[in-house]
Amino acid sequence: MNNNPGLDARLRELNALYAGSLPRKLNDIETAMQELMLDPDNKDRLERLHTLLHGLTGSAGTFGFTQLGSLARELETRCGAWLKGAARTQEDMAGLQAALAGLRIFAAQTSSGKP
């Protein structure tokens, strides 16, 4: 990738650190989702979930987790539309919850192997 082995090693180390932080990030997202499910009309809680997903969207790909970032972007877009007033049903919420569970499975698979 470049002619600086030290730099390559440092970037690989950062990728590994990021992979190690994914369970915590996903826990935070799941907690935000659970809190939203308890009070689906709470805009602050929806905003919190949207912010966490936005963070994952922006960072995952930078550390090599491209597909995880794409999935996060899809979920962030859904939350963003709801924040702008798009209608949402119980089924929409259940679908988002299922997708978030998929996010964790996907992250576990990718962080245990190659991003």
Place this chain on the structure above:
Amino acid sequence: MTTGALRTILYVEDDSDIQTVARIAFEAIGGFTVRICGSGREALDTIESGLAPDLILLDVMMPEMDGPTTLASLRKLTSTAATPVIFMTAKAQGSEIAHYKSLGAIGVVAKPFDPMQLSNQIRQLWEKGSCPA
């Protein structure tokens, strides 16, 4: 409009993971001097305390003071009234890029970014920004 060489960058970003990798991208790969602030408020304080960057990079979505709000505040300060600004965002569709440019940015970098390419991207936007259309 940008003039002279690009040496010093002020990067405003609230995500610590991104801060770390961006610092490597700018310093070790790009050869720039970079100052990173975790919020718009910190960036304003840093400018007011005397930092005079050649370029300011602003994350768009940050708590309390987002990128566009930070830019508006920076424009009110004499020392950064005309400093070139680039937004960095995970939302970089055509219409969004046009919007950020309408706010006065010389360009937009999409997140996620490739750390190996980030400095080149920034340099290209800088050079493009120095050539009026």
